Amino acid sequence: MTDPDAPTNLTASALRQASTSEATADDLTEDAATLRQLAEDLRGKFDGDTPAIAEAWAELAAGLDDLAAAGEMQVAANRRIAAGWT
Numbered sequence: 001m002t003d004p005d006a007p008t009n010l011t012a013s014a015l016r017q018a019s020t021s022e023a024t025a026d027d028l029t030e031d032a033a034t035l036r037q038l039a040e041d042l043r044g045k046f047d048g049d050t051p052a053i054a055e056a057w058a059e060l061a062a063g064l065d066d067l068a069a070a071g072e073m074q075v076a077a078n079r080r081i082a083a084g085w086t
Contacts, residue, residue, distance in 0.1 A: 018081075018082040021078045025074075025078035025082070028072075029071075029072075031068075036065065039064035042064070
């Protein structure tokens with residue numbers, strides 16, 4: 001007789017999906033932190049340049065912040081997906 005508590009193929013698949021979603025979330029968390037650090041490093045670094053150059057670098061820093069925020073939203077979504085699989 002089959003053990004009713006043994007994981008089924010569907011359960012095993014769900015656990016793999018949850019694990020993958022969590023791993024992706026972890027990677028995205030690291031990426032977002034890196035982007036935020038790059039943005040911080042850029043801020044103020046080029047203030048001595050012409051206003052146009054300083055503004056361009058500030059815009060790049062803001063864009064990196066936006067990318068980090070998008071990554072953090074994806075992290076939240078991946079964690080919800082992982083929770084849904086388990």
